[in-house]
Amino acid sequence: xxxxxxxxxxxxxxxxxxxxxxxxxxxxxxxxxxxxxxxxxxxxxxxxxxxxxxxxxxxxxxxxxxxx
Numbered sequence: 001x002x003x004x005x006x007x008x009x010x011x012x013x014x015x016x017x018x019x020x021x022x023x024x025x026x027x028x029x030x031x032x033x034x035x036x037x038x039x040x041x042x043x044x045x046x047x048x049x050x051x052x053x054x055x056x057x058x059x060x061x062x063x064x065x066x067x068x
């Protein structure tokens with residue numbers, strides 16, 4: 001497996017985790033009593049996962065560009 005494939009695979013794994021956390025946030029929002037602290041924690045996790053995904057995609061693009 002190439003480094004590009006590894007970076008893209010990692011981005012896909014992170015995207016799956018992001019979707020899981022997003023679903024958790026949706027369930028939390030649908031609850032009768034919203035736990036604000038839990039919502040803030042999930043939103044922070046979503047932001048962190050998005051940054052990690054962006055970093056992996058940037059890494060994949062950099063490696064692909066360097067390979068020509």
